[in-house]
Amino acid sequence: MKVCIVYESKYGNGKKCAEYLQSIIKAKGYDVDSFSIREIKPNLLPEADFYIFSSPTHIGSIPWKMRRFLKKIKPKSEAKYALMTTCISLDTKVIQKMEEILNKKGMIKISEIKIKVKGMKGPLEEKYKEKLDAFVEEIFI
Numbered sequence: 254m255k256v257c258i259v260y261e262s263k264y265g266n267g268k269k270c271a272e273y274l275q276s277i278i279k280a281k282g283y284d285v286d287s288f289s290i291r292e293i294k295p296n297l298l299p300e301a302d303f304y305i306f307s308s309p310t311h312i313g314s315i316p317w318k319m320r321r322f323l324k325k326i327k328p329k330s331e332a333k334y335a336l337m338t339t340c341i342s343l344d345t346k347v348i349q350k351m352e353e354i355l356n357k358k359g360m361i362k363i364s365e366i367k368i369k370v371k372g373m374k375g376p377l378e379e380k381y382k383e384k385l386d387a388f389v390e391e392i393f394i
């Protein structure tokens with residue numbers, strides 16, 4: 254199974270989570286790539302069986318760059334996905350907003366996770382690795 258992690262990260266916290274996710278998914282024996290939306294065009298996103306999309310929370314919602322990127326991707330229909338956001342407050346609409354865009358494409362949501370940051374620029378909450386371990390265990394049994 255091919256896994257593709259796609260993230261936006263302004264200060265590097267989401268990037269750190271994406272890198273950790275990639276390492277633990279790879280250790281489980283999956284073929285996994287990771288891309289920042291700043292380094293790949295949406296139409297060139299590789300085909301995958303499972304996507305993980307990660308975005309920071311900005312003003313309670315999804316940053317415009319991530320929204321624009323997700324609207325432009327053309328994954329194969331019925332590709333599965335999971336969502337991640339980094340946020341200061343758990344009261345975030347990012348997951349819901351990303352889900353609305355992706356479900357319209359016929360994709361199937363499997364899971365979601367919110368990772369807290371302690372301030373605008375981080376750092377990540379202490380238990381972020383444990384939370385990501387559990388997230389991956391739940392998805393890739």
Ligand SMILES: Cc1cc2nc3c(=O)[nH]c(=O)nc-3n(C[C@H](O)[C@H](O)[C@H](O)COP(=O)(O)O)c2cc1C
Binds near residue numbers: 267373
């Ligand atoms: C313009 C801006 C608006 C933000 N608004 C919120 C917000 O409404 N709620 C929240 O929980 N965090 C908010 N944050 C903090 C982000 O959640 C935090 O910067 C992000 O999770 C860090 O991840 P990154 O290092 O991957 O960018 C905001 C950050 C920025 C830059």
